[in-house]
Amino acid sequence: MTLRTVVGTLLAGGLVLSTASVDASPEADRVTDAVWAQVRSLPAAQRPKVGLVLSGGGARGLAHIGVLKVLERERVPIDLIVGTSVGAIVGALYASGVSAADIEGMASEVGWDHLTDLSSARVVRLLVSERLLSTQKMEQYLQARIGDQSFADLKIQFACLATDVRTGEGIVLREGSVALAARASATMPGIFEPVPFRHRLLIDGGVVDNVPTEVARRLGADLLICLYVPADLSRNNVSNVLTMMTQALYIQGQTLSEERVKQADFLVRPDVSDISALELWRSKECMEAGLRAAETAWPALKRLLAEKFLERSVASPGGNPAPEVPRP
Amino acid sequence: MTGAERREMRRALLAITLVGSACFGWAESLSRREKETLVSEGDALYKGGQFSAARDKFQAALAGGPSRAESRRWRPLVGRTFEAEGNYQKALTVYQEAFDGDPKNVDRWIDLARLYDAVEIDDQAVRFYAEANKKDTTRRDVALALAALYAQSGRLAEAKTLAVQAVRTEPRDYSAQELLADIEERSGDLAGAARRRETAVSLRSSAEGYMKLGRLWARQDVFDMADAAFVRAGQAGDSGPEPSFERAVLAWRQGQIDRARDLLADAEKRAPGYFPAGFLRRWMDIQSRGARAVSVTGLSPGDPDCARWAGVLESAGSPSRKGKP
Numbered sequence: 045m046t047l048r049t050v051v052g053t054l055l056a057g058g059l060v061l062s063t064a065s066v067d068a069s070p071e072a073d074r075v076t077d078a079v080w081a082q083v084r085s086l087p088a089a090q091r092p093k094v095g096l097v098l099s100g101g102g103a104r105g106l107a108h109i110g111v112l113k114v115l116e117r118e119r120v121p122i123d124l125i126v127g128t129s130v131g132a133i134v135g136a137l138y139a140s141g142v143s144a145a146d147i148e149g150m151a152s153e154v155g156w157d158h159l160t161d162l163s164s165a166r167v168v169r170l171l172v173s174e175r176l177l178s179t180q181k182m183e184q185y186l187q188a189r190i191g192d193q194s195f196a197d198l199k200i201q202f203a204c205l206a207t208d209v210r211t212g213e214g215i216v217l218r219e220g221s222v223a224l225a226a227r228a229s230a231t232m233p234g235i236f237e238p239v240p241f242r243h244r245l246l247i248d249g250g251v252v253d254n255v256p257t258e259v260a261r262r263l264g265a266d267l268l269i270c271l272y273v274p275a276d277l278s279r280n281n282v283s284n285v286l287t288m289m290t291q292a293l294y295i296q297g298q299t300l301s302e303e304r305v306k307q308a309d310f311l312v313r314p315d316v317s318d319i320s321a322l323e324l325w326r327s328k329e330c331m332e333a334g335l336r337a338a339e340t341a342w343p344a345l346k347r348l349l350a351e352k353f354l355e356r357s358v359a360s361p362g363g364n365p366a367p368e369v370p371r372p
Numbered sequence: 373m374t375g376a377e378r379r380e381m382r383r384a385l386l387a388i389t390l391v392g393s394a395c396f397g398w399a400e401s402l403s404r405r406e407k408e409t410l411v412s413e414g415d416a417l418y419k420g421g422q423f424s425a426a427r428d429k430f431q432a433a434l435a436g437g438p439s440r441a442e443s444r445r446w447r448p449l450v451g452r453t454f455e456a457e458g459n460y461q462k463a464l465t466v467y468q469e470a471f472d473g474d475p476k477n478v479d480r481w482i483d484l485a486r487l488y489d490a491v492e493i494d495d496q497a498v499r500f501y502a503e504a505n506k507k508d509t510t511r512r513d514v515a516l517a518l519a520a521l522y523a524q525s526g527r528l529a530e531a532k533t534l535a536v537q538a539v540r541t542e543p544r545d546y547s548a549q550e551l552l553a554d555i556e557e558r559s560g561d562l563a564g565a566a567r568r569r570e571t572a573v574s575l576r577s578s579a580e581g582y583m584k585l586g587r588l589w590a591r592q593d594v595f596d597m598a599d600a601a602f603v604r605a606g607q608a609g610d611s612g613p614e615p616s617f618e619r620a621v622l623a624w625r626q627g628q629i630d631r632a633r634d635l636l637a638d639a640e641k642r643a644p645g646y647f648p649a650g651f652l653r654r655w656m657d658i659q660s661r662g663a664r665a666v667s668v669t670g671l672s673p674g675d676p677d678c679a680r681w682a683g684v685l686e687s688a689g690s691p692s693r694k695g696k697p
Binding site: 068069071072074075076077078079081082110113116117145328331332333334335336339351354355358 | 525527528558560562587590617621625648651652677680684687
């Protein structure tokens, strides 16, 4: 295989790298660092559009915050965020300009009672009269932090995915109130009541697509980084009809997600598989796992970004990356 | 009983003792001085790297009728010899016995913590170090070991608290300053980390320390400070081509192409065939010559990773690629 073929294969797109650390040679690392230092601040027109996909996963999805901290620290430019469920909430906050550290602070304190009308009485009502819980407080929680921003106001292009419970369609939300959209995207079925949105009745986007890589591609992402937090299904109890049915749904969802993940250029998969979607009180563990996974993956991701940025910068009408102007 | 009978009786008792010792392994009771001598001989052997011989001495002292206090002091030394040999299983057994016999002693917690750390059972190592740290808050070695474990598992805030305490207690502790710089860097506080690394290299000057410092300033685009650190790295010892290469990158990033070329030439002079310098020189050729082809001939990637970069260069320098969307 010639050099050109090797590089061609690697740069051809559709490449998915695992979260495992790739130990490059020190000399190759020096080149990567030099190129990355030069290309990381290229104008958007001279580099690929970088998209970030944040999967659903309930509490496990708080691992995204740890990954965002590393991307922010390394000054990776993010041009587009697409999220489902918890990924929509984290994505909405980040796209509106809240820093990863501030989101981390929120996640450390948040409980289900901040996001829903959960109380003993409500749970009894849910069990006895099958009246679902409301996620109205989730929207209020978001509004208190990002205001009444619409998608057009956001600092980073953002979209999130919900499911129309009447038609079964996956709905890509890109207009109107961000807080309402993120709430709809994170409304877990069976526990929380659907969210009316225009003529639709919306529930969690994870029902149809927990890892919206396809949506991100449609929205123009050239280089797609996917953050995915699957559960370890083997830990679930499958001792009765209800848990068996739930497990079957999880299997279906996870099978689809594994396919979706393949559309990413780079995958970060924090190890939070032993944490259930409802265990919000384990937020710290999740965020730490995200940070660890991202730090392990960073050398390989940096290399991919440096290569793709360099290649695009050469091919773009602006030509090669111009030397930086020294700061005064 | 006559004198002769008494002598006969003593001989008989001595014979019984000797036979008993030989047959049943009865311990011969040693004097305190003999035991201390054995232990100090063991210490000397341990320090000389003769762990098995050291263990024999410690075990002989322990077999010589030690008091409870002596047993508590010397048993862990046997564990230490197993640990030094990398026999962690036996070390664990001995340390656990020592711990069970003396659970209030902070050193017994530390022995187990260190061993769990060595075999990478991090949760146990954290548990034992944390308890040891609680029992004795003045032990900087414990605080730093715990901080390093916290940092490793992503618990940066807790790691920082401990490392800050350690640095406050002893600001001249190089490893504490280094650890805190690492934690600050990972937490995204690059300016804080750079200041910390400045302190660290002032305590222990090394090419590696200055290279780390220079790269940290370079990441923040503080070019003059980065350049100064790389210069110091070059002066600090046999640092190879890297300081000149990094300075060339800084010059390149600031548009000082001629200076960058000079520095790259210096790097290649120090290490002929140094791939990063060859790469960057050719990349600057591509930038300055525009669409004209740039040959990668003479660029010798020593490994597949460098070969990948050489391929990128070849692809970017090819006239057919220029202007392609």
